[in-house]
Amino acid sequence: MEFEVFSAIDLMGTFVFALSGAVAAIDRKLDVFGVFVVAFVTACGGGVIRDLCIGAFPPAGLINIDYLGVIALAGALAAFFQHLLLRLAQPTLFFDAVGLGFFAAFGVHKAYAHLPNVELAIVLGVITAVGGGVIRDVLLSRVPVVLTKEIYASAALLGAVIQLLGELQVIDQRFSPWAAIALCTLVRMLSLKYQWNLPAIKKSS
């Protein structure tokens, strides 16, 4: 699997994740430094946790100067073009869904390459995809939105499972990341369009 050809998708995913972090941070009235930090951890946090868990030092997200560039760009855009972002909400959600699928697939790939364990690969694939958003919400002192509603982590889980089938050579490895990204994006966009949610568990009165 040549993940090198995916570097454009990687940077695009990093960019839209950083955008979501920056917008949330501005909404909480953080200062310039805080906005950059929250954008950074939203974009890179999931991958850093994955790398810490498989013992890959240093975590890739901390030494990639390209990431810093797109994250700074995302922060600046969020600061100066908020109105534009609102009008572009739909495309942003689409790119976010593509990034979600890519990060899930890449997380599975890297984890499985280091330590070929099925459970670990799935868990770390999902963490790569949604971990940054969880840290973003913890830093902003609110219950992580990914835990409360929306088909988001579930879409990431679907992408992770498809990529794992590729790692296990059940399906073609050249094909699996594309399938993971496509199906994750499809499920996520459909859930937004039709407002699907996972059920909350009813609290008995």
Added chain:
Amino acid sequence: MEFEVFSAIDLMGTFVFALSGAVAAIDRKLDVFGVFVVAFVTACGGGVIRDLCIGAFPPAGLINIDYLGVIALAGALAAFFQHLLLRLAQPTLFFDAVGLGFFAAFGVHKAYAHLPNVELAIVLGVITAVGGGVIRDVLLSRVPVVLTKEIYASAALLGAVIQLLGELQVIDQRFSPWAAIALCTLVRMLSLKYQWNLPAIKKSS
């Protein structure tokens, strides 16, 4: 010390810790995925932090398929039998106390076996026992209950110290985990019965 014979206690502790996470997550109206995640981190989070700190890759909690099973079971029970759980609060607290003592002892054992340092073993023993509950409360956006009241971490600390005496061969190693579990459980149950709390430090007005 043959911790293999303790695997039943390990699974039981994992189960009751997951139960406490699932109940708290349902109380906050998380969705099905969120409830499972919070149950998982409550049960496995302390051990994962311990393993990251001693460089044991991958963290044991992420590759144990048995854990996934008991955690899913705990989540389902919390969802469908909330009334039963309320009636069983007392036994649940007992098993939780036993699990607390076991995790503290096992944390000390694993940390000390990796890196024979007394301070590290005690700190990581306590983190193994209470770290999952701290992450649970952080994810649910509230001050960790273990930091505010109840003799809980203190009981874990007692268990950790007793196990450390075993590692240092001050007391018999075959005996120490049982003593750690028994005394931790005893102190915890007595503190519940008589509503012992550690003092809060009075804020001067």
Added chain:
Amino acid sequence: MEFEVFSAIDLMGTFVFALSGAVAAIDRKLDVFGVFVVAFVTACGGGVIRDLCIGAFPPAGLINIDYLGVIALAGALAAFFQHLLLRLAQPTLFFDAVGLGFFAAFGVHKAYAHLPNVELAIVLGVITAVGGGVIRDVLLSRVPVVLTKEIYASAALLGAVIQLLGELQVIDQRFSPWAAIALCTLVRMLSLKYQWNLPAIKKSS
């Protein structure tokens, strides 16, 4: 660079950071154990994250018995001499600024010695300096103050950059930590005196 001669500054920084954690924890009515834990993570948390990210096991903050001593001392002082602390707020802020500069410089030094990567050194230098305060605020369920206002992280960043210039031998290595500490302290104290803040990004209405 002989960081051994800096051990007095290290302990002093640990002490004032622990003090800030203990005071905040008492303010939230935590119990004795909680106050100690929050003081501990405030003082040692940043360094522990740094060590986890560079694969330095075990994290230095978990095996240094001297730290435990000064942290316990800070907790006791915060508990019993709150009035005194209020009168000493200005000196405390000064020592905190010195500790901030030292931790930033030391973080850069240790990270760069392990893995000579410029981005990693800067990021981990800043995390060493401000990471403990972020964890403190997350545990106390509030948005980290370092992300919202005050020239604090920026002063740490300045210290980190100066130390990095020393690591890269742009400036004399024997000189760089002193310059880092001095300039970080200066900027921090001036920002307090004149109430400088980084701008918050205006949320468009």
